[in-house]
Amino acid sequence: METMNRKRRSFTPEFKKEAARLVIDTGRTIKAVADEIGVKPQTLGRWVEAERQATQPAKRRTVEELEAENAR
Template sequence: MARKYQRYTPEFREQAAKLVVEGQRSIVEVAREYGLGETTLGNWVRKYRDDHAEDESSPELSERAELRRRVREQEMELSFLKKAAAYFAREQR
């Protein structure tokens, strides 16, 4: 027998997605709790994030991206300096 699709209200979809996004719970946990498919809930979470991404202002996003770039550069420099220090310490012996 063919299974009928169950329709969920937009409020229910948003509530379930909010549990994942803001509640630090996994998609699997929430999907099992509510009897949903993981893929279905994953789609709702992605849509929720897309809809609410506009809430953050553009200057905040660009500043965050700039800070992440600077952190990556500093991590690379630190790694290089650690290797150089180990090389010169080994050469002294």
């Protein structure tokens, strides 16, 4: 049985952010950007989702929502 001795690649947080911004800011597809930078589309998709979550403003809740939560 042959073993695979492939090293796992690691990427800096800056690289991940810049790659995600390429998709978000330019509107290009995840696949197109992934092919260009040499990563798997699934990997880049996770980075894009993380960047979108990180840059979304926090949802502000109304007083009514807070009171209902406190009542529970």
